[in-house]
Amino acid sequence: MPEDTNRNWTLAARPDGAPKLTDFKLNVSSIPKPGPGEVLIATRYHSLDPYMRGRMNPPTPASYTAPVPIGGVMESDSVGEVIESNSELFNVGDIAMGKIGWQEYGVLDGRNARKVDPNAAPISTSVGVLGMPGLTAYFGLFEVGRPIAGDTVVVSAASGAVGAVVGQLAKINGCRVIGVAGSDDKVSYVVDELGFDAGINYKTEDVPERMAALCPDGVNLYWDNVGGPITDAAVDNLAIGGRAVICGQIALYNATSPPQGPRNIARMLLTRRARMQGFLVFQYADRYEEGLDRLASWIRDGSLKYREDIVEGIENSPSAFIGLLEGANFGKLVIKVS
Ligand SMILES: NC(=O)c1ccc[n+]([C@@H]2O[C@H](COP(=O)([O-])OP(=O)(O)OC[C@H]3O[C@@H](n4cnc5c(N)ncnc54)[C@H](OP(=O)(O)O)[C@@H]3O)[C@@H](O)[C@H]2O)c1
Numbered sequence: 001m002p003e004d005t006n007r008n009w010t011l012a013a014r015p016d017g018a019p020k021l022t023d024f025k026l027n028v029s030s031i032p033k034p035g036p037g038e039v040l041i042a043t044r045y046h047s048l049d050p051y052m053r054g055r056m057n058p059p060t061p062a063s064y065t066a067p068v069p070i071g072g073v074m075e076s077d078s079v080g081e082v083i084e085s086n087s088e089l090f091n092v093g094d095i096a097m098g099k100i101g102w103q104e105y106g107v108l109d110g111r112n113a114r115k116v117d118p119n120a121a122p123i124s125t126s127v128g129v130l131g132m133p134g135l136t137a138y139f140g141l142f143e144v145g146r147p148i149a150g151d152t153v154v155v156s157a158a159s160g161a162v163g164a165v166v167g168q169l170a171k172i173n174g175c176r177v178i179g180v181a182g183s184d185d186k187v188s189y190v191v192d193e194l195g196f197d198a199g200i201n202y203k204t205e206d207v208p209e210r211m212a213a214l215c216p217d218g219v220n221l222y223w224d225n226v227g228g229p230i231t232d233a234a235v236d237n238l239a240i241g242g243r244a245v246i247c248g249q250i251a252l253y254n255a256t257s258p259p260q261g262p263r264n265i266a267r268m269l270l271t272r273r274a275r276m277q278g279f280l281v282f283q284y285a286d287r288y289e290e291g292l293d294r295l296a297s298w299i300r301d302g303s304l305k306y307r308e309d310i311v312e313g314i315e316n317s318p319s320a321f322i323g324l325l326e327g328a329n330f331g332k333l334v335i336k337v338s
Pocket residue numbers: 049050051132133136157158159160161162163180181182183186225226228230246247248249250251252279280281282324325326327328329330331332333
């Protein structure tokens with residue numbers, strides 16, 4: 001590719017069910033110019049996250065934020081090098097992250113970018129364990145789930161970007177942690193490498209039966225990344241006074257007609273005197289520095305491990321994203337752009 005061009009992925013069509021490669025379009029344009037107060041960033045890594053599926057939906061019914069317009073650049077957090085700066089906040093050569101999207105170069109207002117210390121951790125972690133997914137785990141667990149030492153905690157999508165952090169933070173907090181994941185390798189990883197107490201492979205095991213056997217006194221805290229039958233099983237096993245943190249519903253993101261509730265939920269919340277609460281990470285935006293400091297200190301002392309699934313080449317962004325929604329990733333999925 002000539003050095004003066006910018007490749008990016010735009011939304012070509014709104015998917016009906018699972019996204020297809022033809023829902024995305026690769027474009028080549030000139031590199032944008034930063035205006036006053038802005039920086040030009042050459043992307044090194046862009047993130048791929050499940051929420052991007054929601055950004056592909058039509059504007060109605062409205063979600064918590066507007067979708068990407070047809071022809072708009074696919075949204076993502078990205079991290080890269082500042083190669084031009086009109087902002088007093090950044091020098092050329094700084095590493096910065098922000099909402100650049102699926103593209104090789106992006107312009108951001110300096111006030112909307114965060115400086116990343118490349119000596120503290122690999123810079124890709126700024127969109128993973130030291131970025132939005134890590135912060136989601138930190139605030140969701142401590143502010144919404146409020147774990148108590150001795151709690152039995154069940155985490156779905158346990159080997160992923162958010163789930164792996166939630167389970168380890170619950171362990172740090174003295175809980176017993178059971179992870180639910182979609183392969184034997186993922187289950188072994190959370191148990192043998194991350195120190196979870198047990199795991200369930202939801203694709204090969206009877207989830208309600210295994211969850212009941214592993215949680216004889218019930219589930220005190222269920223972390224819901226997925227919805228669907230795993231959540232049904234966790235809710236059926238809630239302990240009296242149990243809590244369910246609704247973080248995501250990935251099992252339903254591609255559904256063309258989502259199942260209608262309340263299924264077992266209302267009955268179980270009633271009889272177990274339980275609490276279920278959803279949250280969005282940006283509710284805690286004014287406390288991100290606190291969360292990042294805590295996460296970084298756990299990484300430094302070895303009590304928080306992370307795994308990245310790095311796919312090389314921006315040309316692979318759509319296929320990697322489609323794979324994310326099918327469980328093909330193993331750890332935080334990022335695209336290495338350059
Ligand atoms: N509330 C918030 O502010 C917030 C912020 C960030 C993320 N989230 C949500 O948190 C969840 C996890 O996100 P992440 O970034 O950490 O992704 P991730 O776990 O790294 O990747 C997604 C994983 O979901 C699992 N999955 C896919 N389809 C599934 C299905 N039908 N049933 C069960 N599991 C399925 C797959 O793992 P398996 O192989 O184990 O199936 C896949 O690897 C998502 O629902 C996301 O939307 C919410």
